Every structure is written in C-alpha cells, then in structure tokens.
Amino acid sequence: MDDRLRKRSAPFPLYEILLRDAKVGDLKALSDRLGLSLNVEEMDRIQEYFRRIGREPTDVELQSLGQAWSEHCCYKSSKVFLKEFIFPVQAPYVLDRGDAGVVEFDEDHAYALRIESHNHPSAIEPYGGANTGIGGILRDVLAMGAQPIALADPLHFGPLDTPTEGLPKGTRHPKYLFGGVVAGIRDYGNRVGIPTVAGGIVFDEGYLGNIVVNVACVGFAKKSQLVRNRAASERDVFILCGGKTGRDGIHGVTYASIDLTDRSVRGWEAGAV
Template sequence: MIRQLFTKDGYVHRIDILRANDAQLVELSKSMGLALSLQEMKKIQDYFKKRGRLPSDLELEAIAQSWSEHCCYKSSKYFLRQYVYNIAKDKIVAREDAGVIEFDEKHYYVVALESHNHPSAIEPYGGAATGIGGILRDVLCMGAQPIALVDPLFFGMPDTKYEELPKGVKHPRYLFRRVVEGIRDYGNRVGIPTVAGQVYFHKSYTGNCLVNVGCIGIVEKNKLVHSKVKRPGDVYIYAGGRTGRDGIHGVTFASEELHEKSEEKSITAVQLGDPITKEPLIHACLECNEKGLVEGMKDMGGGGLSCVCSELAYEGGCGAEVYLEKVPLREEDMKPWEIWVSESQERMLLVVKEENVKEVLNIFDRWDVEAVPIGKVIEEPFIIAEDGLNLQREKKKWIFRCQMLRKCY
C-alpha cells in the first residue's frame, strides 16, 4: 500500500508524503513506528508541500522523536503550564534535564524524577535498570554528582489469578520481582544507593505498572552546567557506550497504548543498560566539568542523537552539524536513521571549546571511556546530519514545533 512512496536516495529513502492519502499517512506512521496521529501526519505533509520537496526517512524519524509524548508532553503540557510550572518559580534555579534548587551558600541540589513504565511492562528487569541509568544521566547533565536514588513503584494485586490477566500482560508478582532486581543490580554496580521508595498494589495497575525513578545530586554553584550550547564553533563530543539497534523507537513506543502483542512488536525498543560503563563515564564527565572544560552537556536518552544534538543547539539559539560516520557503532550496516534515533545507553554529549578538545579526550581516555568529536555548533538555524553522501537539512524550529493538544479529561 505504501511501498511505492519510498525511493532510495544514497543511504536514505525519500518518502513521497506529498501525494499520500489519509489511509497511506496512517499506514506510514504505523509501519515506521512513528506513533503520530493522522492530524500530525497531515501537518507534516502540509509543511513539505510548502517546501516543495520529499522528506527522508531520517527526517520523519527525527520529527516523530521530538513530537513523542515522552519528549514534549503534548497531551499534558497545557495542564503542566497552568498548574505546575509556576509553583515556587522564584526558588527554581534551572528546569532542564533536572531541576536545580539552592542547597546552601556554595551548593545547589539537583533533582530528577521520571517513569519507565512501558519498557518495564514488557521487559521488567531491563526496563527498570535503564530507568535508573537514565535518571542518573539527567542529574549528571547539570554537572552534579548523583548521590542517591528513590523508586516509587505501582503494580497490580500480587494475588491476581493467572486466568484473570489480560492477554500479553505479565503477572504482577513477576513484574515486581524483576523490577526490584533491575533497580538493585544497576544501582549497586554503579555505586549509587537507593535510599527511599514506595510499593503500592492495586488492580488498576495490572495492565500497566508504574515504575518511577528519581535521583538527587549535588553541585557547587560555580560548576552548574546547562543543557545548551554557548557559541558557534564549539565541538560536540560523544562519550560513553557505542551505538547499536537497541532502544530504537523507545520514545515513540512509550507514546502508544500497550496491547497483547507489545512485547513481540516492541521488545527492541527497550534499551540495554551497562552500569559498568556508566560508573567511569560519570567520573570522566565530572572531572571535565571540575576543570572548567564543559560548555554544555546532555545525555543521549529519549530520541538519542536526534534529540540531544537538536535540543542543545536549539536552547542556545544556534544550529549544529553532525557527522554520522564518526559515531562509534556496535553493529555493522546501521542505517543513518537508526544511528540518529537509537537510544543505546550510557552515552553523553559534551559541548567543548575547540582548544579544549584534546584535553577532554585525554580525560576520557584515562578513565577508559570511548570519546570522539562528532560535530560542531553552527550559526545558521539548521540541524545538519551528514552521513557521508547525503545532508539531511531541516530548520530546527520545525523539529521543535511540537503540537500542544488541549484535551478535556
């Protein structure tokens, strides 16, 4: 039905979204794992019609990441702005990857909290473990040393009869045991203790457990780092684990409803954690920050390189040029779009002045952590992903024009 819309163009495919009908737009979203509604697909179609060109698969994937529920809170942002964002606004120093509030005269404390529900529902050990890994990185992004974890957990009733479980749903006792094991093993191996938590059982959580992960860190006031670039010419340095196919479509999968075939269809969307790599990565990033070598920093979490490269540049009022062929890969023959949106774990992106690149790379080398320059900050407002033959150019304003859907509940 939609195969004729795809045309090979070097390492990417051009997609003739311009002449696609509504049914084909829905099928495109479904087959590519974009998790976008017909309304959103038509908005993308209208945009490229005005520009008179066909988008690549990389561009559609990038838009889907930024427009996912996970990345832009499109169905809840209205309520967050109305009821949450103004609470204690005068006390909040920064609200970026994590929240920052004054602790004493010399320090800020940094707090982050998020959920890892969908991944934990289909692969509870890995889903919970990578939830811990992600929340640690969110605190690290701000230049802070993570010091403690907290985990409020919600499951279905432990005495639920197996015959009462909906198709495709794992038993609450199994989910409970494996989630706790994932949290325990990752936290212990990275050396950050879990100091508090909560466990609640109710039948309403049978079909979708809630696995909340929180982290608190501490940073000297003059060492606080922001998740944005400062100036054109600075260099993007990729540090940490290699990029593979695990975690692809993690954020778009998290935007969909779970169903009986979710595990079969979306198991590859669950990331693979590696706390042994994370521990030296934390130390290396903190050492770079302690020496004043970091201009900006962000973790490669939801949406992978697609989101981190774009968000850092966008928040700093700049663009970025990224060379996909320089990204360290764990698997051969990865397509450009797979590299761009992979959510492989234990990866950070540092923004560094060109004159400090060598020293930063030496620090990571001493900690036995792989690090390599993969791009640079540019003045023009474009995110450019170069794959050796093709340049995927798109205005960053478009990528971040996330719809805010006002709904009545």
C-alpha cells in the same frame, strides 16, 4: 505500504519515505507501519514541512519526530497541567530548570532534582526499561554539574498472584515485570555506586494493563560548578555515546502515545524488538 519506502544508498539501512503525496489514510498507515504513534494531524504537519522544503523525509527523521513528539518525551497530555502549576513557579531559590531542577541549598551549594517515569519502556522490556530509567536521571543530574548522591523508586504493578487467564490480552505477567524492573534498578544503581534510599511498591489490579515505574535522583553541587545544558551556538559539538539499543528500543517512548488495547499491545510487541 512498503511501496512508500525507498532504500537509499548508505553504509547502513536507510529509507526515504514517500510522504509528500500521501493521502490522509496513507498518513495514518505510515504512522502505524513505522511505529511512530503520531496522529493524522501530526503527520499532516510533518508532510506540510517536507512539502515546503521540497524533499522526502528519511525513516530516521520520522522516527526522531515520533520520539520527540511522544507522550514520554514531550508530555502532550500533561503539558497543560505542567504549564499551569509547575512552569510558572518563580522563586529566588530556583536556580535552573534544565535537564534537572536546581534549587539553592545554602549560600555556596545547590541540589538538583530529577524524576521521571519509565512505564512504557519497562512494560516492553522490564530490565532494560528500568535500567535506562535510572541511567537517564543520573545523566540529567550530571548534566547540570551536580554529583548524584541518592535514588528513589516508587513502583506499581498488578498483583503477583494474578492467574494468567486474568491478565488483559497482550500484557505480560506482573511477576515477570516486577522481577525485571527490580533487577534493572538494582544492577544499574549498584554498579554506579549510587544508593537507593527511598521508594515504595504498590500491587493493585489497576496496574495490570499499565505498570508505573517512577525513578528519581538527587544530586549536590557547588553553585560555582553548575553548568547550563542549553545549546549556545550552531557550532556546538554533540557526542552521542552508550550501549546498543535494547528491546525497549526507540519505540519504548512512542509506545507511551498509543491507546492501550489488546490489539495495540500485541502489535507493539512485534514492532518494539
């Protein structure tokens, strides 16, 4: 499969992926090789696009699509329920639906709410996955012009006394995951000064193969200070900033799209580093 990767001249490692003439089997192999977690139909749509514009994609472009189309980012499986029960909600007190939902508090003020799961990034790197989960929801509330004031963290793990031989193949021990997740939430929240005011911890064998790390944030703002986070012009300037990518990495989100088996989990450990 490496014969479909062609190195391009750039000041950083950049590869052109020979996708346009790939057969169906090659498309699946490319998705697996690059850790995209995209199915053949999705890869076929990407192939069709690059055939139409007359060039091959780079690995950066394919990795970006793998993330954007992942379960973690676009909710492929749950979108049908969101469209039925959440998106249609219309009310005068719902002020915005950007990175966080904004709801009227009184005549002059509003509050912003954001909740998301960081299950799969935390399963790969518990400290970094939980850390970036907290950072992400703080960012989303700030992006609406609100000041974060409180955090909540409902967490679900396998029993901490599970014998090692009782773990599903390829998974990490709940005690290791629990310690890393709690430390990640504690350190990020404490360092930015936003208190964790609610949460819960559940231990059950059902979470041995797939932990649940939910994080939530509420913020407060004057209505006059609310901002919309939508790109309004092709001349808008975007600035990306932050620390180096950790082990939860760019594949922490595409991990959410795979079927969890002992083989896939073991394979992902290598691909996510």
